[in-house]
Amino acid sequence: MVFTGCRVAQPVRRFGTAGRRACGIARPEPSTHPSRMTVSYENSKAVFDGIKAAGIRSISALPETWLGLLLQRAEDDPEVDLIQVAKEEEAVGIAAGAYFAGEPHILLMQNHGFFGAMNGIISLAQLYSVPLCMLIAVRGHWGEPYPWHTRGGIVTEGLLQALNIPYHHARDPALVAKEIAEAYTLSQSSLSPVALLLTRDLMEV
Amino acid sequence: MRRADCLELIYPEIEDKLVVTIMGACAQELYDLGHRENFFYLQHAMGLASSIGLGLANHLPHEKVIVLDGDGSTLMNLGTFTTLARYRPRNLLHIIFDNGSLLSTGGFESHTTSGVTDLAAIARGAGIEHAVAVDSPMAFGEAFVEAMERDDLGVIVARVDAVGPDNYGMDFALPENAFRFKRCVQQRRAATGWTPPLQPGHASGA
Numbered sequence: 001m002v003f004t005g006c007r008v009a010q011p012v013r014r015f016g017t018a019g020r021r022a023c024g025i026a027r028p029e030p031s032t033h034p035s036r037m038t039v040s041y042e043n044s045k046a047v048f049d050g051i052k053a054a055g056i057r058s059i060s061a062l063p064e065t066w067l068g069l070l071l072q073r074a075e076d077d078p079e080v081d082l083i084q085v086a087k088e089e090e091a092v093g094i095a096a097g098a099y100f101a102g103e104p105h106i107l108l109m110q111n112h113g114f115f116g117a118m119n120g121i122i123s124l125a126q127l128y129s130v131p132l133c134m135l136i137a138v139r140g141h142w143g144e145p146y147p148w149h150t151r152g153g154i155v156t157e158g159l160l161q162a163l164n165i166p167y168h169h170a171r172d173p174a175l176v177a178k179e180i181a182e183a184y185t186l187s188q189s190s191l192s193p194v195a196l197l198l199t200r201d202l203m204e205v
Numbered sequence: 206m207r208r209a210d211c212l213e214l215i216y217p218e219i220e221d222k223l224v225v226t227i228m229g230a231c232a233q234e235l236y237d238l239g240h241r242e243n244f245f246y247l248q249h250a251m252g253l254a255s256s257i258g259l260g261l262a263n264h265l266p267h268e269k270v271i272v273l274d275g276d277g278s279t280l281m282n283l284g285t286f287t288t289l290a291r292y293r294p295r296n297l298l299h300i301i302f303d304n305g306s307l308l309s310t311g312g313f314e315s316h317t318t319s320g321v322t323d324l325a326a327i328a329r330g331a332g333i334e335h336a337v338a339v340d341s342p343m344a345f346g347e348a349f350v351e352a353m354e355r356d357d358l359g360v361i362v363a364r365v366d367a368v369g370p371d372n373y374g375m376d377f378a379l380p381e382n383a384f385r386f387k388r389c390v391q392q393r394r395a396a397t398g399w400t401p402p403l404q405p406g407h408a409s410g411a
Contacts, residue, residue: 060260081263083292086284087282090282090285093252093254093257097261100245100387101391123249
């Protein structure tokens with residue numbers, strides 16, 4: 001039998017105009033329907049500008065919807081060194097390498113990626129007193145329309161507490177640059193993982 | 206072929222390089238040959254030695270970074286091959302000692318024991334151009350020399366016996382290894398004219 005073809009979606013550049021429209025992160029068109037979430041263009045820029053203002057040029061990340069516009073900026077910025085990983089735990093190793101090299105570094109991940117990175121966080125970062133500044137998109141909490149995110153959203157804070165990881169919710173774009181700088185400073189002074197939680201209030205419009 | 210013999214063979218070449226090892230036998234055998242401040246032993250977090258190597262290599266283009274990995278650890282982080290291939294740090298050599306065994310945790314057989322799984326083929330399939338498998342000291346030595354002379358990312362999978370040292374122990378605590386390794390890396394980097402960033406608190410004296 002010869003396979004003659006099937007319906008295949010035309011590939012779109014993930015965060016080109018078409019791609020943004022396709023995955024629901026177009027600008028501006030804020031949506032009021034809960035299932036039509038739109039990522040905030042302006043606030044993604046505020047987070048990115050905050051990372052740079054904190055003096056950080058080295059980023060490891062695994063893409064997710066809320067981080068999409070942010071990562072596109074990182075990728076397009078020649079000053080920024082972005083490594084996208086296959087799984088978030090890799091980013092813990094990369095962050096440790098950057099720390100040993102003396103390079104200020106930040107990790108961007110979704111809360112479910114934080115779960116997948118946990119052994120690295122405990123048995124590399126905490127065991128060896130290696131600082132980690134993690135920006136974690138908290139999906140699955142207040143206002144979450146997607147069922148698949150909810151279990152993770154419900155347990156995120158409890159897991160951070162169990163691991164003694166200091167955390168803070170970033171909700172206001174006017175404050176987020178200061179909060180990123182503070183998270184980074186605490187990670188370095190305490191030589192431990194610190195989490196700044198990117199909330200729906202901040203990341204969606 | 207024994208891993209300890211491979212390490213002894215390359216020790217004169219790697220003693221001044223930035224070296225990251227995995228846990229247990231591999232770490233101990235390198236340590237027993239003579240610890241250097243430029244050696245970091247990852248005694249847990251299996252799979253992340255190569256990721257640490259990538260983070261180092263990426264920011265230290267003037268250094269050659271050597272990762273000493275194992276089959277069990279590599280199997281826990283196969284995605285690392287794809288990340289290494291994508292960013293292709295030219296100053297990173299990833300050596301995997303494949304003993305087909307989870308030796309340091311009781312000697313259970315790993316997925317590579319039967320020889321069905323080919324880690325070098327996985328690395329090549331991930332997009333790492335220079336990935337070779339060797340099973341003799343001569344072939345290992347040649348592959349190592351070629352990799353060191355080549356200005357590119359390399360993977361060497363060395364098939365070794367599932368044997369380790371009789372005694373374990375190092376004369377420093379784990380964080381101390383991290384602190385000293387970091388200081389060493391930064392001192393070497395400073396020699397290139399780079400200035401290390403001040404740690405929080407040091408600037409104000411608060």
